[in-house]
Amino acid sequence: MSTVWAIANLKGGVGKTSTAVSLAGWLSRLGRRVLLVDLDPQGSATSWLSPPGAEDVGSVFDLFQPAAGAPPTLAGLARPTACGGLHLVPADPVLATLDRHCGARPGMGLVLHQALAGRVGRYSHVILDCPPVLGILLVNALAAADRVIVPVQTEFLALRGLDRMLATLRMMHRHRIEAETLVVPTLFDRRTRASRHCLERLQGYAVRRWAGQIPVDTRLREAAELGRPLPWWRPASRAALAYRQLLAELEPALVMP
Amino acid sequence: MSTVWAIANLKGGVGKTSTAVSLAGWLSRLGRRVLLVDLDPQGSATSWLSPPGAEDVGSVFDLFQPAAGAPPTLAGLARPTACGGLHLVPADPVLATLDRHCGARPGMGLVLHQALAGRVGRYSHVILDCPPVLGILLVNALAAADRVIVPVQTEFLALRGLDRMLATLRMMHRHRIEAETLVVPTLFDRRTRASRHCLERLQGYAVRRWAGQIPVDTRLREAAELGRPLPWWRPASRAALAYRQLLAELEPALVMP
Ligand SMILES: Nc1ncnc2c1ncn2[C@@H]1O[C@H](COP(=O)(O)OP(=O)(O)OP(=O)(O)O)[C@@H](O)[C@H]1O
Numbered sequence: 001m002s003t004v005w006a007i008a009n010l011k012g013g014v015g016k017t018s019t020a021v022s023l024a025g026w027l028s029r030l031g032r033r034v035l036l037v038d039l040d041p042q043g044s045a046t047s048w049l050s051p052p053g054a055e056d057v058g059s060v061f062d063l064f065q066p067a068a069g070a071p072p073t074l075a076g077l078a079r080p081t082a083c084g085g086l087h088l089v090p091a092d093p094v095l096a097t098l099d100r101h102c103g104a105r106p107g108m109g110l111v112l113h114q115a116l117a118g119r120v121g122r123y124s125h126v127i128l129d130c131p132p133v134l135g136i137l138l139v140n141a142l143a144a145a146d147r148v149i150v151p152v153q154t155e156f157l158a159l160r161g162l163d164r165m166l167a168t169l170r171m172m173h174r175h176r177i178e179a180e181t182l183v184v185p186t187l188f189d190r191r192t193r194a195s196r197h198c199l200e201r202l203q204g205y206a207v208r209r210w211a212g213q214i215p216v217d218t219r220l221r222e223a224a225e226l227g228r229p230l231p232w233w234r235p236a237s238r239a240a241l242a243y244r245q246l247l248a249e250l251e252p253a254l255v256m257p
Numbered sequence: 258m259s260t261v262w263a264i265a266n267l268k269g270g271v272g273k274t275s276t277a278v279s280l281a282g283w284l285s286r287l288g289r290r291v292l293l294v295d296l297d298p299q300g301s302a303t304s305w306l307s308p309p310g311a312e313d314v315g316s317v318f319d320l321f322q323p324a325a326g327a328p329p330t331l332a333g334l335a336r337p338t339a340c341g342g343l344h345l346v347p348a349d350p351v352l353a354t355l356d357r358h359c360g361a362r363p364g365m366g367l368v369l370h371q372a373l374a375g376r377v378g379r380y381s382h383v384i385l386d387c388p389p390v391l392g393i394l395l396v397n398a399l400a401a402a403d404r405v406i407v408p409v410q411t412e413f414l415a416l417r418g419l420d421r422m423l424a425t426l427r428m429m430h431r432h433r434i435e436a437e438t439l440v441v442p443t444l445f446d447r448r449t450r451a452s453r454h455c456l457e458r459l460q461g462y463a464v465r466r467w468a469g470q471i472p473v474d475t476r477l478r479e480a481a482e483l484g485r486p487l488p489w490w491r492p493a494s495r496a497a498l499a500y501r502q503l504l505a506e507l508e509p510a511l512v513m514p
């Protein structure tokens with residue numbers, strides 16, 4: 001069975017894509033085969049990792065509205081990236097129409113869960129990058145994931161977003177929230193009061209929180225412009241080292257060089 | 258007629274809510290009556306401007322699914338805030354269900370446009386804070402707006418978001434994109450190469466761009482935590498002064514003290 005992680009938060013711009021790409025980057029650098037699935041119609045992970053002008057292939061949309069012929073598989077939709085071991089199922093703007101077309105049809109919340117049943121093409125990990133909206137794609141990701149990683153920007157408005165995210169998880173009957181959910185403080189700037197305040201307030205939430213935090217690091221933006229996960233470009237940068245520590249917490253059995 | 262501005266971008270976390278609250282803050286400080294409509298189920302503007310524990314009132318959801326009795330009006334849904342002249346139509350998580358319930362029904366794209374026809378309760382300006390997703394709420398906001406203000410974070414991934422936002426505007430037959438759309442560079446950090454690169458690349462887009470930019474300023478986050486628009490709390494801060502300049506461009510007839 002592949003290990004499936006959903007990277008989700010209803011608040012926009014908190015570092016979901018940066019977290020998904022960075023964790024996938026470390027796993028592939030450490031020799032694992034990783035599948036990154038871009039569930040955001042915005043396609044940030046796809047823009048980050050696809051060479052410009054890459055030909056349009058399928059997206060998970062095909063799993064929901066299969067065309068005639070043999071049903072598509074997730075492994076069949078995967079494309080290699082410039083990093084060995086890291087494959088991507090790209091996003092497509094058409095994903096934005098899924099809620100209108102099939103949001104009300106029964107069973108639509110388990111499409112991804114079924115596609116991930118069994119071994120998906122020998123990937124040790126599947127990482128789901130989620131859009132910042134409560135719709136069919138997020139519901140699918142939360143139903144399919146073994147763990148939910150919730151990046152939370154260390155500032156006031158983002159804490160309100162965490163309240164709603166936890167309420168959504170409870171609504172989805174993820175009773176084992178304690179065991180399955182990990183809050184990851186991101187965009188932490190130790191010089192600002194707002195960041196430090198926020199870290200203190202996170203203590204009060206009834207959910208597991210990673211003891212570290214991802215610092216603000218402009219190298220992440222530069223990595224996106226260069227089309228490489230940060231661990232492949234600047235593995236000793238502040239944010240890359242923080243993501244390595246996060247991975248060590250998520251996968252204690254991994255041997256870290 | 259009230260002037261209607263939509264603050265929209267499909268990319269998350271680029272400063273839409275910060276821009277909406279700051280422009281509304283300046284207008285109300287300059288003596289105008291302003292209505293801020295929170296169209297984001299996430300409710301960032303509502304969290305920012307409502308006192309904790311404010312009782313739940315209606316949201317624009319009631320315009321789409323009116324309960325029995327007299328149909329609700331936008332002015333009737335408005336609530337005063339701590340700032341004189343600035344009223345808010347709050348958001349509600351139930352807004353996230355609109356696409357599933359009535360996305361496919363004809364005419365659903367013009368509900369807000371109809372609610373804004375004529376004078377809305379003597380407000381000189383109505384500002385629409387949009388969610389980062391292409392759905393019925395964004396479609397309504399773009400159909401109802403006189404101008405569309407597109408905050409764009411000055412970094413690589415956000416430029417891809419701008420491509421999609423402009424494609425969406427064209428899809429909505431807003432032929433007068435040149436006249437009605439204004440790109441506002443946000444989160445500009447003059448010390449980083451990514452920010453400066455981005456500003457140069459924005460020159461190549463076929464859309465009007467504001468000549469200034471909103472600098473990174475942690476006062477904005479602190480203002481959110483204090484529940485005040487930045488112009489009411491620190492009108493001489495870097496970001497507040499930049500938003501004042503933006504307002505002078507949008508409303509040249511306004512007398513700036
Ligand atoms: N640790 C960090 N240091 C500096 N910049 C960061 C960091 N993490 C993320 N960013 C930047 O913040 C912005 C938002 O990050 P990202 O796109 O990963 O968030 P997101 O939650 O996936 O957004 P969306 O809601 O649009 O999916 C990007 O410009 C990214 O480069």
Ligand SMILES: Nc1ncnc2c1ncn2[C@@H]1O[C@H](COP(=O)(O)OP(=O)(O)OP(=O)(O)O)[C@@H](O)[C@H]1O
Pocket residue numbers: 011012013132153155157158268269270271272273274275276297299301387388389443444445471472473474475477478481496
């Ligand atoms: N000029 C700025 N300087 C510093 N921080 C800023 C600035 N503008 C926005 N921010 C911060 O960036 C984060 C995202 O801003 P904001 O919530 O306004 O974006 P948004 O586009 O409305 O996000 P969403 O997609 O979730 O609606 C917030 O934490 C906000 O405080």
Ligand SMILES: [Mg+2]
Pocket residue numbers: 016017018040044045129130
């Ligand atoms: Mg993202």
Ligand SMILES: [Mg+2]
Pocket residue numbers: 273274275297301302386387
């Ligand atoms: Mg917002």
